[in-house]
Amino acid sequence: GAVVSQHPSRVICKSGTSVKIECRSLDFQATTMFWYRQFPKKSLMLMATSNEGSKATYEQGVEKDKFLINHASLTLSTLTVTSAHPEDSSFYICSAKPGTSSTEQYFGPGTRLTVT
Amino acid sequence: GQQLNQSPQSMFIQEGEDVSMNCTSSSIFNTWLWYKQDPGEGPVLLIALYKAGELTSNGRLTAQFGITRKDSFLNISASIPSDVGIYFCAGGPAGGTSYGKLTFGQGTILTVHP
Numbered sequence: 001g002a003v004v005s006q007h008p009s010r011v012i013c014k015s016g017t018s019v020k021i022e023c024r025s026l027d028f029q030a031t032t033m034f035w036y037r038q039f040p041k042k043s044l045m046l047m048a049t050s051n052e053g054s055k056a057t058y059e060q061g062v063e064k065d066k067f068l069i070n071h072a073s074l075t076l077s078t079l080t081v082t083s084a085h086p087e088d089s090s091f092y093i094c095s096a097k098p099g100t101s102s103t104e105q106y107f108g109p110g111t112r113l114t115v116t
Numbered sequence: 117g118q119q120l121n122q123s124p125q126s127m128f129i130q131e132g133e134d135v136s137m138n139c140t141s142s143s144i145f146n147t148w149l150w151y152k153q154d155p156g157e158g159p160v161l162l163i164a165l166y167k168a169g170e171l172t173s174n175g176r177l178t179a180q181f182g183i184t185r186k187d188s189f190l191n192i193s194a195s196i197p198s199d200v201g202i203y204f205c206a207g208g209p210a211g212g213t214s215y216g217k218l219t220f221g222q223g224t225i226l227t228v229h230p
Contacts, residue, residue: 006158032216043204043220069182093158097216103147103208105218107158 001027004096006108013115015086020080021111023094029074030096034105035067050077079093084115122205122221129195130229137224138189139205147208148181148188149218154201162203163190195228200227 003026013019023033032051036044048069050056056069066088068080077096081088091112095105122139129135139148140200147166151159163174165181165188178191188207192199202225206218 001122002161004158033187034217037183041202041223041225043222045205046217049217091156095158103216103218104161104205106161110156110158112156 001102002098002106004094004106004108006094006111009109009110010112011114012077012111015085015115016083018080018082019084019113021080021092021094021113023077023096023108025075025096025098025106028096028098030077030098032076032097033071034095034097035069035077035079036093036095037082038093040091044093047079056075081113084113086115089113089115090098120205120207120219120221121223124224125222126225128225128227128229131195131197133195135192135195135199135226137190137203137205138187139207139221140187141207141219142186142205144185145207145219146185149206149208150177150180150188150190151204151205151206152201153223159204192226195226197228197230200226200228218230223225 005024007022007053016095047062048056048058050069050070052073058064071077071111120139120141152161153159159168163179167185168185170181176193202223204223205221
């Protein structure tokens, strides 16, 4: 149980284009999903917290207009990187938290974004 | 904000050896979680701890929630090559409206030589 999928696993896009990443909880409902960014051999950096049916809460320094998050259902959250630039190239990982009382987060397999 | 200090940053060990890593914090947590991340993959939850003093095992893994609620350790016994990866500790909030945000340690990179 507690499986989270992400799509796509890898994406290469040209500078200036937008990219959408999907995160799905496959066998549970997730009232809260999280989006992280990770640099090589570094820890996970929380970008935003996404609650179903409400606006995402962004961490300090994360541009909400650049990283659009939509949590339209209890099993799906999307992250759209708008007008991507090479410095946005990174490993993006989502996680999902079952229910409102759980602290455990279950992670997706990640999406490797390369902006050329 | 809250920070976790995870050590060691990296470990190079021989297959069969035991491994120990720990996390400490200046703040208290209500939950301690340990994750393992393989290259190019997302972290996988290994052990979750919910009570101060709790000692939990999962196969060759053993983790403890410190009695002060400010630290936790993870032990791996009789390491094997597939234990290679990055191990992260994470602390769960002690209250407030953080929606369950986790605070992560910097990670311990484990290399196991056959």
